Amino acid sequence: MTAFRITICAALSILLLTSAGVAVQQTSSLKAGKAELQSAGALAFGPDGVLFVGDSMGGKIFALDTEDRTASQATAVEVPGMSEKIAAMLGTTADQIQVNDVAVNPVSKKTYLSVSRGLGPTAAAVIVRIDSTSKIEALSLDNIKHASVVLPNPVNASTGGRGGNARLQAITDLAFVDNRVFVAGLSNEEFSSTLRAIPFPFSQADKGTNVEIWHGSHNRFETNSPIRTFLPYKVNNEQTILASYTCTPLVKIPVASLQAGAKVMGTTIAEFGAGNTPMDMISYTKGGQNFILMTNDRRGVMKFSADGLEKFNPITNQVPDKAGVPYETIAALTNVVQLDKFDAQRAVVVTRTGTNLDLKTVALP
Amino acid sequence: MARGVLAACLLLVVQSPAIRFDGGRNLFVLENWAGAAQIRPERGGDVLTVSVDAPNVPALLGQYRVENKSLVFAPQFPLQPGLSYRATAKLPGATPITTVVRIPKPDLKPTTVVERVYPSTNVLPENQLKFYIHFSSPMARGFAYQHISLVDESGARVDVPFLELGEELWDRDGKRFTLFFDPGRIKRGLLSQQELGIALHEGKRYSLVIDKSWKDAEGQAMASEFRKTFRVGTAERKAVDLKSWVVRAPQSGTRNVLTVTFPKPMDHAILQRELDVVSVGGAVVSGGVAIGPEEKTWIFTPDAAWKKGAYSIRVGTATADLAGNMIDRPFEIDVFERVDQNLNRSTRSLEFRVD
Numbered sequence: 001m002t003a004f005r006i007t008i009c010a011a012l013s014i015l016l017l018t019s020a021g022v023a024v025q026q027t028s029s030l031k032a033g034k035a036e037l038q039s040a041g042a043l044a045f046g047p048d049g050v051l052f053v054g055d056s057m058g059g060k061i062f063a064l065d066t067e068d069r070t071a072s073q074a075t076a077v078e079v080p081g082m083s084e085k086i087a088a089m090l091g092t093t094a095d096q097i098q099v100n101d102v103a104v105n106p107v108s109k110k111t112y113l114s115v116s117r118g119l120g121p122t123a124a125a126v127i128v129r130i131d132s133t134s135k136i137e138a139l140s141l142d143n144i145k146h147a148s149v150v151l152p153n154p155v156n157a158s159t160g161g162r163g164g165n166a167r168l169q170a171i172t173d174l175a176f177v178d179n180r181v182f183v184a185g186l187s188n189e190e191f192s193s194t195l196r197a198i199p200f201p202f203s204q205a206d207k208g209t210n211v212e213i214w215h216g217s218h219n220r221f222e223t224n225s226p227i228r229t230f231l232p233y234k235v236n237n238e239q240t241i242l243a244s245y246t247c248t249p250l251v252k253i254p255v256a257s258l259q260a261g262a263k264v265m266g267t268t269i270a271e272f273g274a275g276n277t278p279m280d281m282i283s284y285t286k287g288g289q290n291f292i293l294m295t296n297d298r299r300g301v302m303k304f305s306a307d308g309l310e311k312f313n314p315i316t317n318q319v320p321d322k323a324g325v326p327y328e329t330i331a332a333l334t335n336v337v338q339l340d341k342f343d344a345q346r347a348v349v350v351t352r353t354g355t356n357l358d359l360k361t362v363a364l365p
Numbered sequence: 366m367a368r369g370v371l372a373a374c375l376l377l378v379v380q381s382p383a384i385r386f387d388g389g390r391n392l393f394v395l396e397n398w399a400g401a402a403q404i405r406p407e408r409g410g411d412v413l414t415v416s417v418d419a420p421n422v423p424a425l426l427g428q429y430r431v432e433n434k435s436l437v438f439a440p441q442f443p444l445q446p447g448l449s450y451r452a453t454a455k456l457p458g459a460t461p462i463t464t465v466v467r468i469p470k471p472d473l474k475p476t477t478v479v480e481r482v483y484p485s486t487n488v489l490p491e492n493q494l495k496f497y498i499h500f501s502s503p504m505a506r507g508f509a510y511q512h513i514s515l516v517d518e519s520g521a522r523v524d525v526p527f528l529e530l531g532e533e534l535w536d537r538d539g540k541r542f543t544l545f546f547d548p549g550r551i552k553r554g555l556l557s558q559q560e561l562g563i564a565l566h567e568g569k570r571y572s573l574v575i576d577k578s579w580k581d582a583e584g585q586a587m588a589s590e591f592r593k594t595f596r597v598g599t600a601e602r603k604a605v606d607l608k609s610w611v612v613r614a615p616q617s618g619t620r621n622v623l624t625v626t627f628p629k630p631m632d633h634a635i636l637q638r639e640l641d642v643v644s645v646g647g648a649v650v651s652g653g654v655a656i657g658p659e660e661k662t663w664i665f666t667p668d669a670a671w672k673k674g675a676y677s678i679r680v681g682t683a684t685a686d687l688a689g690n691m692i693d694r695p696f697e698i699d700v701f702e703r704v705d706q707n708l709n710r711s712t713r714s715l716e717f718r719v720d
Contacts, residue, residue, distance in 0.1 A: 041532060085422060088416060088417040088422030089423045090425075090442055091440050091448075100531070119505035120506070121503050121537060121538055121582065167536075170530070172530075188536060190689075191545065191548065192683075279531065
């Protein structure tokens, strides 16, 4: 789903990509060979067909050259029984695979999925792509141009690794903004927020900066809780991260404030209430208005206006009902477990029925 | 004459193209087909395909090669016990050959159990942040929250007490699962807490229940249900204070343990990794760590005998109590401006002497 986050800064990216030299520079840092992914989770497209993959088990971010750079005018994709088909290709059944994330290549309109084949800790990482004719193919990871960067694990740094083997950082979201890969993660031990910004092309010497982001609530209390999903978005021409937290507030953070080692106070601009873990966000324009669509595990798909987010005052006072940015729940979109933007009018969604997953495009509401 | 015809027929049967499954090497082999000598491996899929034995499914991923004049297909992934696979050879000018292979499934008995849950204490603060659930064998991912419940004294389930994440929080071995309470119901002043209230109430008893239908990585259910019953005490809202820790230093010339005792139970996983013993020269003293009952003691046994001198215990500031309060930093702070003052150091030191 994260792919179209980059369209937030689309104007800038397109300008950059019109220069063949820049495109070459982005992929020339990638070397052919086996991409040793231990797991495949969060996905995001960067420039020139580069797919970023979060490998939580390996503690790495991979950049894969999909070589998928042919523009397409495709307007739809539909794969009923998708999980059964992908599973069969991997020699197993739908209940033995997991689809972890979805990203649409904004150029080719092919849908990429990160998949685990198997359910245990040794499950194989697979990247699958589906074109508008519903053809499913696996991206060969045995010989692919790629690069990776190791995410620093504070355990190794501080204590020489004792007990550190158990600590993992689940990479919950990725986005490519202004030549940096933003990575949100959630540790399986401490409860805190770190947003890492890693320059791309990757360099071992520069693993990016780590930023602590705190946010408030209706009351005066602030926490440094983990970001679940985020969306780069320009608010009043200022590049911003809209971050959704495990404890449900939507928080606005200026990218300019994300400096190395900084402790940043985000501004809470909305709250979406109980039992509502945010999963994916995309932005789009319809009828001259800007909107954001957010999927949640229990409350379905929510839509809210992205115009004038700068006008919403920070939530600082106790209010009896849902506060800040108003939203509506899209009744027509149910059982959505993955979401990404397909084009200006459509989104691609993965819906779950029992153990089966279907893939289809839907009109943006 | 009849004997000659029989021999000829046998020869014909022996020499007819056939698909054989080599279970030991996990290969499908098209034998006795003269065309194998000419075919390029990348065109192997034009002749031989293998798929799960189900309608309208794509062929298995894998690689072709020619070996001993036979066309060989090696699936990319191991075949799954209990499933059937259909191999089809479409040879020019001949009727397609099909072979169905069933991979036997061993009759495994459930053996996996929950070995322990941390915190080990049976009195938890009202704002308890998480459980660590340790299993005896690696578990299957993707189904955790279906198998975990929190029930109150009457046996009624507490509604959505836990944070349910698509990225389930496992360790590398798939044997430890981290279960966070929904922070929206812990953190004060949030809409979640107003709507649903806090999950745990002081003075009440609850049970964490892990049902035995949760499957392990081998697809087997667990051998037994697990239950941890606990009472809820007052909320913990204060930062961890190093001054309240008691260090008991060992004697020099011995390999006796160094112990640090805490006034309240600490987070098991973080405690295991965040404390180190450092000599006066700054070198980390090597040794083993054990965590005492109710996670109220850190016990260090050095690999070599203690030498006289000054030491310190280097404590990472991520060290936390059961409610996620860390060193000098409570789970919730009420004035953001204080944050910067406190967070610039990632470790603290506790000095002690060995005499």
